[in-house]
Amino acid sequence: MLTFGACLAVLLAALVLMYRATDGGSAFTTETLRRSEVARAPIAVPDFSVIDAGGNAQSLRTLLAQSGDRAWIVDFVYTRCQTVCLALGTTFQRLQATIVEQGLQDRVGLLSISFDPLQDGPPALTDYAKRMGMQPGVWRLVSLAHEADRRRLLERFGIMVVPAPLGEFEHNAALHLIDPATRLVHIFDLGEPGAALQAALVVRDAHVALSDR
Amino acid sequence: MKNSLMAVAAATAASALALSLPPARALIEQSMVWHMLVQMPLLVTTGWLGAAAFTGRGGTGWHDARRLNRFGLTGFMLALGTMAYWMIPATIDRAVVLPTADLAKIGSLVIAGVALRQSFGVAPAAVQLFFAGSALPMMVWLGAYMAGTDRRLCNAYSLESQIAAGRGLVLLAMFLGLCWGLALWQRGSGSISNARF
Numbered sequence: 001m002l003t004f005g006a007c008l009a010v011l012l013a014a015l016v017l018m019y020r021a022t023d024g025g026s027a028f029t030t031e032t033l034r035r036s037e038v039a040r041a042p043i044a045v046p047d048f049s050v051i052d053a054g055g056n057a058q059s060l061r062t063l064l065a066q067s068g069d070r071a072w073i074v075d076f077v078y079t080r081c082q083t084v085c086l087a088l089g090t091t092f093q094r095l096q097a098t099i100v101e102q103g104l105q106d107r108v109g110l111l112s113i114s115f116d117p118l119q120d121g122p123p124a125l126t127d128y129a130k131r132m133g134m135q136p137g138v139w140r141l142v143s144l145a146h147e148a149d150r151r152r153l154l155e156r157f158g159i160m161v162v163p164a165p166l167g168e169f170e171h172n173a174a175l176h177l178i179d180p181a182t183r184l185v186h187i188f189d190l191g192e193p194g195a196a197l198q199a200a201l202v203v204r205d206a207h208v209a210l211s212d213r
Numbered sequence: 214m215k216n217s218l219m220a221v222a223a224a225t226a227a228s229a230l231a232l233s234l235p236p237a238r239a240l241i242e243q244s245m246v247w248h249m250l251v252q253m254p255l256l257v258t259t260g261w262l263g264a265a266a267f268t269g270r271g272g273t274g275w276h277d278a279r280r281l282n283r284f285g286l287t288g289f290m291l292a293l294g295t296m297a298y299w300m301i302p303a304t305i306d307r308a309v310v311l312p313t314a315d316l317a318k319i320g321s322l323v324i325a326g327v328a329l330r331q332s333f334g335v336a337p338a339a340v341q342l343f344f345a346g347s348a349l350p351m352m353v354w355l356g357a358y359m360a361g362t363d364r365r366l367c368n369a370y371s372l373e374s375q376i377a378a379g380r381g382l383v384l385l386a387m388f389l390g391l392c393w394g395l396a397l398w399q400r401g402s403g404s405i406s407n408a409r410f
Contacts, residue, residue: 007286021301029366170371
């Protein structure tokens with residue numbers, strides 16, 4: 001009888017702990033947890049000083065806000081990357097093509113942020129922008145102005161960068177949707193650029209409709 | 214005999230703990246194999262050996278504990294729950310990033326080791342089969358999934374590291390299954406009713 005009670009208590013405790021650790025059994029990886037947390041409660045984008053390929057420094061929030069009411073799809077890269085950022089690059093190239101084709105550039109912008117400020121100075125950024133065929137009005141590329149901000153940026157967005165062989169990094173690559181109020185509102189998988197773009201338009205139009213009223 | 218057992222337990226504990234502290238911490242931060250297949254088993258082993266070394270010295274304390282653990286059921290349940298919890302990718306990540314989670318991991322896995330030792334001592338073969346039959350396939354399944362998927366499950370580890378750990382987990386489960394089978398054989402079992410109480 002004692003054993004039966006003890007077993008039940010142990011089982012119950014284990015279930016409760018696992019329920020809590022996995023967001024009610026729905027998220028078994030940190031990545032899904034991060035995504036559902038963001039979807040539930042948007043995160044204000046932290047402010048950092050960023051530099052572009054021209055070497056101009058400005059604040060990240062200013063950059064996001066300056067071009068009017070635009071939603072942004074943001075990814076994190078480092079320009080030497082041969083693996084997952086290449087896939088990100090291709091995804092962003094396709095998104096750029098779609099945006100230009102449908103004339104959506106006033107409503108949605110693309111932004112790539114490098115998390116490798118030591119290597120990715122203006123020359124590396126210029127080179128990467130050229131390789132990717134970035135159109136400045138649609139797709140922006142910046143790097144952190146201060147290396148010290150790197151940790152804070154990655155933590156805020158929930159990006160974990162792991163050193164990989166051959167001097168590469170591995171990181172959780174995704175499409176981050178930022179609304180015109182500069183809040184991170186949703187995270188999409190690399191494989192769903194269409195959904196990310198649709199959501200960006202919805203978020204942007206909703207924001208405009210609300211601020212008009 | 215008990216003293217040498219104690220010495221081995223202390224050595225196991227020291228190496229398991231060292232892996233959570235710098236400079237050796239870099240190993241479990243960078244490699245899932247070191248984290249999941251070296252440190253975690255070392256922690257469970259520490260509990261197991263510690264319990265083995267202390268058995269018989271605890272007086273009535275162990276006796277009372279046994280009343281809560283008839284047929285080894287509670288201990289198996291505890292060990293199973295603890296193992297399952299630390300096999301969730303999100304909790305593995307957390308143990309890498311958060312010192313408090315790491316501490317919880319260390320404590321709970323050592324306790325799981327104690328529980329396992331106590332339970333295997335008293336459990337009839339049928340109950341052992343229930344435990345091994347859930348724990349080992351769980352490890353094999355997760356290991357095969359980790360090695361076979363191209364999705365990174367832990368943000369803290371590279372895919373390469375995950376694949377290696379997945380294969381290792383399958384091997385570890387097979388090794389443990391073999392050990393269990395041999396132990397059962399040595400106990401002269403084969404008959405389910407041959408239980409020690």
